[in-house]
Amino acid sequence: MPIKITDLNYVYSAGTPFAKHALKNINLEIPDGEFWGVIGHTGSGKSTLFAHLNALTRIQSGTIEIDEFRLVGNGGKKPKRKHRPDYKALRARVGMVFQYPEYQLFAETVREDVAFGAKNIGIKGDELDTRVKSAIEMVGLDYADVAERSPFDLSGGQKRRVALAGVLAMHPKILVLDEPTAGLDPRGKRDILNLITEIKSALCPTVIMISHNMDEVAEYCDKIAVMANGELKFVSTPRELFSRADTLEELHIETPCVTALARELNGRGLNVSVAALTEDELVEEILRAKGANA
């Protein structure tokens, strides 16, 4: 079952001079098994929108349906009993990895920290151990090496992986990541993104990644949603979005490096397609164009 968001609205501090309409009539359907990227400037509402997905933010108006769960707004008040699904089950289904997740580590050992979420949903005994072990291994860490160490002794990149493992141990079917690559070096960024792709094929079929980085979403995502000023402006494949110069201009979206390079080459007379999204695709395009010229 897909994620279905209907007429979602959210106003921060309604009724005060600070009131801010953070989400305006969002309607969105995300099918199972896709890798979505969500882009938009700071304050465009993208983080607010996705904090709704596992009921961390109370819906003010609108509905969200995820699998058998149905969240209905009640004017920002506690929802009526019949509209209150099992939040724990929902949160185990939708794994949420926040910005700089390493800042949420707290336990004495990596193993305990990773086990925290799974324990909270009632997993115990051997099953818990297996889940923890496989989650730590899935994020590319050596279980024997890190399991009994303090998470605070690890490097920044390793901490982030541990935090990610803590969410994976709950075996979510949908993974929401808020800027998973923020603050990492280019190598670390690529590693994390490849890791996410692996996780997607091994464990969570649906991945939603909030990002600032156009190169990232262009290369990795199946679909892109663009948000601006609390509105959902545009949903399409990266190929379509980044080949539409006018839309990019209008929404003040940066062009990914690959696309920018392809445009530049085009302008200088080399006939390459601007729809190339990855470096490899562009290289192939250039070779093809060169071949045609020669």
Next chain:
Amino acid sequence: MKDVSFGQYYPVESPVHRLDPRVKLLSVVLYIVGIFFIQKFIGFAVVALFLLVAIACSRVPLMKVLRSVRAVLFLVLFTAIISVLFYSGGGEEPLWAWGIIKIYKGGLLSAARMALRLVFLVLGPSLLTLTTTPVELTDGLESLLKPLALIKLPVHELAIIMSIALRLIPTLTEETEKIMNAQKARCADFDTGNIFKRAKSLIPILIPLFVSSFRRADELADAMDSRCYRGAKGRTRMRVLKLRFRDFVAAFVMLALFFVILVLRYNWFGLGFINLLV
């Protein structure tokens, strides 16, 4: 939570907002002292009139100011009821009696006075915090306490500590919220179980919060060091507090209010009508 800066500052432009914080601080002190001199209801009426005018000038909605009373409402009612019940009369006929409970007119009046005093005590300072940013308040306080530096009190350091603390409150609130959300996303449960279980469930919030507070403090210290901060010595200010015409007007109004309160209490000029007022 992150939308509220700190305290209850109400960001609008008004003559009251623009007053020098030192004048406002001293005015509030004078106001509080004045409240304690009031004994007649007419005195409260004068203060109420003054407050209404001040609130109107400040462009803060009246309800916003009145809301601050909510915090002490219980205290006000409690003290009022107690003082009505325990008023001993002094030869006065009770208005109403039921067993040992006797209610006197004097008791009702003194309870009303006490309640009004408490309410006005809250309203004045809350108008101050509604119209003055925490930064202005600390600046004003530092400037007022400057004479104490002569007796080696580290006034500047205290002021800087206070402004940093005030500055970090919203940041920490936001951080707490983020960490809580992150742990809730891992199905942490903060609201059920007995008191020990609940206290234990705070560990996943408190530890990351401590870790990040220390990190933040380190970073801030480095940032201050690298900009050559070395305490008050030789430091100039970006916003120099300067008394303007409006500050003198405000001070004059305040003194006038205080004077009226004292006259109503002690009747220095032997005005007959004052004795007739309740």
